[in-house]
Amino acid sequence: SQTIHQWPATLVQPVGSPLSLECTVEGTSNPNLYWYRQAAGRGLQLLFYSVGIGQISSEVPQNLSASRPQDRQFILSSKKLLLSDSGFYLCAWLKGAGVQGYTFGSGTRLTVV
Amino acid sequence: DQQVKQNSPSLSVQEGRISILNCDYTNSMFDYFLWYKKYPAEGPTFLISISSIKDKNEDGRFTVFLNKSAKHLSLHIVPSQPGDSAVYFCAASGGGGSNYKLTFGKGTLLTVNP
Numbered sequence: 001s002q003t004i005h006q007w008p009a010t011l012v013q014p015v016g017s018p019l020s021l022e023c024t025v026e027g028t029s030n031p032n033l034y035w036y037r038q039a040a041g042r043g044l045q046l047l048f049y050s051v052g053i054g055q056i057s058s059e060v061p062q063n064l065s066a067s068r069p070q071d072r073q074f075i076l077s078s079k080k081l082l083l084s085d086s087g088f089y090l091c092a093w094l095k096g097a098g099v100q101g102y103t104f105g106s107g108t109r110l111t112v113v
Numbered sequence: 114d115q116q117v118k119q120n121s122p123s124l125s126v127q128e129g130r131i132s133i134l135n136c137d138y139t140n141s142m143f144d145y146f147l148w149y150k151k152y153p154a155e156g157p158t159f160l161i162s163i164s165s166i167k168d169k170n171e172d173g174r175f176t177v178f179l180n181k182s183a184k185h186l187s188l189h190i191v192p193s194q195p196g197d198s199a200v201y202f203c204a205a206s207g208g209g210g211s212n213y214k215l216t217f218g219k220g221t222l223l224t225v226n227p
Contacts, residue, residue: 044217104156
């Protein structure tokens with residue numbers, strides 16, 4: 001079966017510390033992968049997407065970066081977290097053609113203190 | 114610049130009555146619209162969608178209406194049930210390309226009271 005794993009579920013990090021959030025997909029190959037963030041009082045905002053290994057597109061300028069070292073692995077990173085990086089981070093993958101096939105992970109609640 | 118707007122942050126409805134959630138968009142290139150449902154500490158799950166070539170799509174208790182001229186869509190839930198209590202996100206896609214990016218609204222918290 002096709003599943004998406006995202007961890008950790010919650011994370012509290014001090015300002016200036018590094019960040020690494022991992023997302024992995026099982027049961028499929030060559031999926032489109034996405035990182036979304038929901039900050040307080042805002043909708044889900046697309047941060048990065050990837051259509052293949054090593055291919056990363058950034059949607060908004062920010063303090064974060066993404067990498068796709070393997071076909072089914074998508075990593076969100078930061079060298080130094082800011083308070084404004086707090087939010088709910090969601091990984092998603094797309095199976096097949098058409099946006100109806102979007103599947104989201106369970107999300108990571110990041111609080112930067 | 115918010116291209117998908119859900120102007121009601123919350124909505125409270127009695128069980129058995131109709132819930133109507135609204136969504137407006139500004140980008141004329143959007144050609145596919147979706148509604149997602151999200152429970153606390155979980156990722157959103159797909160609920161229902163509609164293509165811009167249609168004005169209505171129905172799936173059980175859920176119906177989505179699209180008014181292209183007004184750039185407005187709505188989700189109707191009839192009858193509403195307590196288990197429908199969740200945050201509902203409106204999302205849109207389109208403008209060409211094969212990257213299937215979604216633009217989301219801020220969400221509306223629906224509370225269905227028993």
